[in-house]
Amino acid sequence: MRHGKKLAKLGRNKSERKQLFRSLVAALIRHERIETTLAKAKAIQPIAEKMITLGKKKNKDAKISAWSFLYQEKVVVPKLFNVLAARYATRPGGYTRIVRTPPRKEDNAKMAIIEFIDNKLPSLKPPENKQKPVPKKLLHADAIKSWFKKKKLIGKQVVYEESLDLPYPKPAPPPEYVKELIESDADTLVRMTAELKLHVKMAQKDNEALPKQIGEQDP
Incomplete structure (x- = not known):
């Protein structure tokens, strides 16, 4: 039975929601830091964590799963299995963090930045x-x-x-x-x-x- 499983629908049906998650996770792996709404950041965080776990396995099944899920696979998948997997080889989990940002001016939506930890990007400064x-x-x-x-x-x-x-x-x-x-x-x-x-x-x-x-x- 399906108890205690919460899913953020984000105003989309199943196929649209899956396409959104695929696009956001691929952008996160490629740029290592993206800004989106707080609800979307919380929704893709566990998916991004699972992608890092797949990259650390480095077997054929893991590569097939990553190729079938991610967009821009020719750029994203090699980085996932070579760069990110090597970076978090000794880390058991907790590869991402979410930092809240000021709300969006147009509709006052709650915004956030999701990024991979230990990246080479400039550190986030509080407003x-x-x-x-x-x-x-x-x-x-x-x-x-x-x-x-x-x-x-x-x-x-x-x-x-x-x-x-x-x-x-x-x-x-x-x-x-x-x-x-x-x-x-x-x-x-x-x-x-x-x-x-x-x-x-x-x-x-x-x-x-x-x-x-x-x-x-x-x-």
Whole structure:
């Protein structure tokens, strides 16, 4: 009985699906790296593994099976039995890997690269994260407590940290990027902000005077 066997139909009937697999596996053996959809890459991965196993056998039956299945057999089959079989002669399995890539722009389909390991092609690099991190705003602990008590900030310090373009988790920022700014001196606040290139937003209510000292409550 046929239990537990899953088959990716890929929107094709049996003959069309077989032709697709033959073409993709032949292209993979020839180029050793191809990009396709994630579903197709997962579907042809076990077939490509079996082709390497056939190439390592090097008998007449294995060659007949490879010639009958693969397209471009005059180029692909000799490479399978001579180059790839010699490369993975001492490897018991796991000849391929799948690396996910950004989705396709046209239809947002999941894409992936399937390749033979230990190939001579340039190594795959992860896509660069072009999104810049958002600057973080940190409040003094006493300011947070006063906010929950009276729903407003009362003469507390606000600490601002400039966003560094470093890979996460990033280390603690250097001292020149972190500065305690007192809300009581607006001129000094603006000058220090310009020097340190920090993004500062003073938290205060309209028509409310700024406290003169840290910790001093509003009248």
